[in-house]
Amino acid sequence: MRTKLIAGNWKMNGRKPMVRELIAGILSRLDVNQRSEVMVLPPFPYIPLVNSLLDATPVLLGAQDLSRHDSGAYTGEVAGGMLADVGCSHVLVGHSERRSLHGEDNALVAAKFNAAQAAGLQPVLCVGETLDERSAGRTDEVVSGQIAAVLEAAGVAAFGRAIVAYEPVWAIGTGQTASPEQAQSVHAMIRAQIAKEDATIAGRLRILYGGSVKPDNAADLFAREDIDGGLIGGASLTAEAFMGIYQAAG
Numbered sequence: 001m002r003t004k005l006i007a008g009n010w011k012m013n014g015r016k017p018m019v020r021e022l023i024a025g026i027l028s029r030l031d032v033n034q035r036s037e038v039m040v041l042p043p044f045p046y047i048p049l050v051n052s053l054l055d056a057t058p059v060l061l062g063a064q065d066l067s068r069h070d071s072g073a074y075t076g077e078v079a080g081g082m083l084a085d086v087g088c089s090h091v092l093v094g095h096s097e098r099r100s101l102h103g104e105d106n107a108l109v110a111a112k113f114n115a116a117q118a119a120g121l122q123p124v125l126c127v128g129e130t131l132d133e134r135s136a137g138r139t140d141e142v143v144s145g146q147i148a149a150v151l152e153a154a155g156v157a158a159f160g161r162a163i164v165a166y167e168p169v170w171a172i173g174t175g176q177t178a179s180p181e182q183a184q185s186v187h188a189m190i191r192a193q194i195a196k197e198d199a200t201i202a203g204r205l206r207i208l209y210g211g212s213v214k215p216d217n218a219a220d221l222f223a224r225e226d227i228d229g230g231l232i233g234g235a236s237l238t239a240e241a242f243m244g245i246y247q248a249a250g
């Protein structure tokens with residue numbers, strides 16, 4: 001049985017007062033009877049503060065991006081080793097905003113995936129199709145291509161130390177959620193793709209859904225066989241909404 005994971009991608013939001021309030025709100029709503037895990041993904045500058053606020057709690061800490069390089073003359077970049085050094089255990093790679101706004105292609109995403117693992121971080125590999133791609137009936141082709149690029153570069157064993165997040169681009173921040181059937185169908189396809197190479201790793205792999213998850217639509221999504229939690233953007237910015245989603249995960 002895969003433990004569900006509720007991960008909050010804060011994106012570029014918040015200042016210190018909000019960070020403190022949000023973490024306090026999350027911690028006060030943690031429930032020992034819930035099996036699900038919680039992760040927060042703050043902007044880089046707040047990682048040390050969040051790490052200290054989370055001290056001795058089960059909440060996981062991740063970053064939103066990393067460099068493909070380990071160190072050197074890469075002004076403005078942040079290495080995976082630095083993220084591990086300041087307390088992160090996870091990092092997003094290939095979020096659709098990185099792919100579309102910062103020109104990250106499958107090859108760069110695969111390099112970042114490998115860089116994360118080399119630094120001892122678990123990558124959360126984000127994949128998903130645009131509205132045009134879905135309308136053209138290309139969803140499976142696009143998503144399986146995004147997965148294949150990483151499988152090729154990292155090998156299937158690497159998926160034993162990774163998480164996948166399916167985030168249809170048309171559902172991110174739009175209020176338009178994929179239906180549980182739409183999401184389940186892509187999640188099952190991803191798991192089958194990994195299972196072709198290693199059924200055990202595929203069976204253990206957590207595949208999160210992201211794209212306008214809210215407290216009132218979360219339970220239906222999380223009830224599906226291959227949906228192992230959520231990557232939450234907008235609704236992760238208030239503890240009430242975020243932890244409402246956690247409650248829905250059981």
Ligand code: PGA
Nearest residue numbers: 172173211212232233234
């Ligand atoms: P959203 O964002 O929940 O605001 O749609 C999800 C994400 O981009 O990770």
